[in-house]
Amino acid sequence: MPGAGKIVICWFRRDLRLEDNAALYHALRSGFPVLPVFIFDKNILDDLEDKSDKRVLFIYQMLERMQQQLIKLGSSLDIRYGSPIDIYKSLIKTYSIEAVYTNHDYEPYALERDTAIAEFLKTQGVNFHSFKDQVIFEKLEVVKDDGSPYTIFTPYSRKWKAKLNAFYLKSYPTKKYLSAFLQLSPIPVPDLNEIGFEKTSFSFPEKDLDTELVKKYSDNRDIPSIRGTSRLGIHLRFGTISIRTLARQAQKLNETYLNELIWRDFYHMILWNFPRVGKGLAFKAEYDRIQWRNKEEEFAAWCEGRTGYPIVDAGMRELNETGFMHNRVRMVVASFLTKHLLIDWRWGEAYFAKKLLDYDLAANNGGWQWAAGSGCDAAPYFRIFNPYLQTKKFDPQGKYIHQWVPELNELNYPLPIVDHELARKRCLETYSAAIR
DNA sequence: TGAAATGTTGGGGCG
DNA sequence: ACGCCCCAACATTTC
Numbered sequence: 001m002p003g004a005g006k007i008v009i010c011w012f013r014r015d016l017r018l019e020d021n022a023a024l025y026h027a028l029r030s031g032f033p034v035l036p037v038f039i040f041d042k043n044i045l046d047d048l049e050d051k052s053d054k055r056v057l058f059i060y061q062m063l064e065r066m067q068q069q070l071i072k073l074g075s076s077l078d079i080r081y082g083s084p085i086d087i088y089k090s091l092i093k094t095y096s097i098e099a100v101y102t103n104h105d106y107e108p109y110a111l112e113r114d115t116a117i118a119e120f121l122k123t124q125g126v127n128f129h130s131f132k133d134q135v136i137f138e139k140l141e142v143v144k145d146d147g148s149p150y151t152i153f154t155p156y157s158r159k160w161k162a163k164l165n166a167f168y169l170k171s172y173p174t175k176k177y178l179s180a181f182l183q184l185s186p187i188p189v190p191d192l193n194e195i196g197f198e199k200t201s202f203s204f205p206e207k208d209l210d211t212e213l214v215k216k217y218s219d220n221r222d223i224p225s226i227r228g229t230s231r232l233g234i235h236l237r238f239g240t241i242s243i244r245t246l247a248r249q250a251q252k253l254n255e256t257y258l259n260e261l262i263w264r265d266f267y268h269m270i271l272w273n274f275p276r277v278g279k280g281l282a283f284k285a286e287y288d289r290i291q292w293r294n295k296e297e298e299f300a301a302w303c304e305g306r307t308g309y310p311i312v313d314a315g316m317r318e319l320n321e322t323g324f325m326h327n328r329v330r331m332v333v334a335s336f337l338t339k340h341l342l343i344d345w346r347w348g349e350a351y352f353a354k355k356l357l358d359y360d361l362a363a364n365n366g367g368w369q370w371a372a373g374s375g376c377d378a379a380p381y382f383r384i385f386n387p388y389l390q391t392k393k394f395d396p397q398g399k400y401i402h403q404w405v406p407e408l409n410e411l412n413y414p415l416p417i418v419d420h421e422l423a424r425k426r427c428l429e430t431y432s433a434a435i436r
Numbered sequence: 437t438g439a440a441a442t443g444t445t446g447g448g449g450c451g
Numbered sequence: 452a453c454g455c456c457c458c459a460a461c462a463t464t465t466c
Binding site for chain 2: 222327328331335370379380382383384385386389390424
């Protein structure tokens with residue numbers, strides 16, 4: 001039987017939904033009233049340079065949505081701002097806490113944070129329970145026959161699909177237990193300026209899956225002028241949709257789309273098993289011997305979309321203006337930065353981290369190391385994208401380019417920052433010198 | 437989820 | 452008719 005006045009906390013982080021949420025489900029079934037908590041983590045927010053960062057706005061909007069749902073249930077989100085360890089020190093003074101329930105987060109900072117908090121809570125006699133929620137298979141659930149983690153996608157995906165069954169796709173039926181929330185009078189959602197951010201307006205992609213789009217995904221996904229990808233990245237990043245719900249739909253609708261979800265599991269699995277990749281190291285150590293040119297002016301030209309390569313500039317301008325870039329174009333600009341300009345992939349990774357609304361450490365790092373050739377199962381270093389041929393294949397009418405680089409045919413459009421032939425040869429020489 | 441260089445083949449023009 | 456060359460189209464190798 002629950003002790004008098006004891007509660008449990010459900011700590012939301014990158015799982016901002018009340019439906020199909022593993023930690024919430026277990027908290028609601030614990031037998032104790034559940035206090036939902038969100039912490040604006042000062043350690044993370046302090047690193048964001050842009051004080052009108054749209055991702056903070058997104059979190060804010062999603063918290064408001066959750067708050068409305070919780071108020072209807074007679075409860076309330078308790079939203080705090082600060083360093084999580086300090087917040088827990090204060091929560092412990094206010095409440096008699098039996099346990100904290102949360103979902104796994106596999107990023108290096110999160111792992112350290114959660115370990116420290118679990119240890120602290122233990123000294124206070126509070127249990128810390130963490131669950132798999134944001135992926136279908138995690139850690140060492142899909143491994144080679146000898147028990148070691150896969151580092152190549154194709155065999156991993158084969159095993160992933162073989163292991164998949166209804167059990168792993170089943171939603172947690174949180175709706176049945178909503179009466180278990182702690183009854184509270186509403187606590188106001190703090191305004192963004194109270195945490196040092198500016199409240200702007202922005203319309204984010206819808207969280208509903210367009211099933212017609214997914215059916216045609218395999219045909220359209222590589223054409224950046226078509227709205228052929230679902231743009232659910234930001235919702236997966238912050239957990240406003242459940243991966244189980246999405247994977248169920250993907251399984252029915254389109255194998256290629258399901259594969260993309262498997263890539264996501266793959267890179268999360270890689271980050272957990274090889275945490276060095278999240279700490280700035282190449283998966284393949286010899287790629288850290290590459291003599292990057294790292295020319296600041298060239299990096300600035302790449303960032304600002306004035307390399308003189310229309311497909312590259314279009315992508316960077318789309319990113320700068322919208323916080324999104326089509327995936328095909330992400331590959332092109334990443335190949336161009338690392339191979340044509342010989343700029344360290346970490347520079348590009350950091351720029352994407354700053355700009356992408358759907359930024360996720362595991363996937364972003366995986367993608368950049370893939371492009372640079374330094375990753376597990378990466379593009380071999382000699383696989384160098386030709387921006388002109390990529391354009392011919394994927395934007396033959398120049399529709400995408402024209403949308404983002406309207407001045408293309410005018411005199412003020414810059415000349416190519418580097419000659420393709422020259423850059424290609426220079427890249428092959430530089431890489432082979434490092435790798436041989 | 438490349439592109440370029442090199443090799444092979446076969447149809448057609450031509451003497 | 453035949454051999455020779457050219458070269459586009461495709462295949463294979465290399466980076």
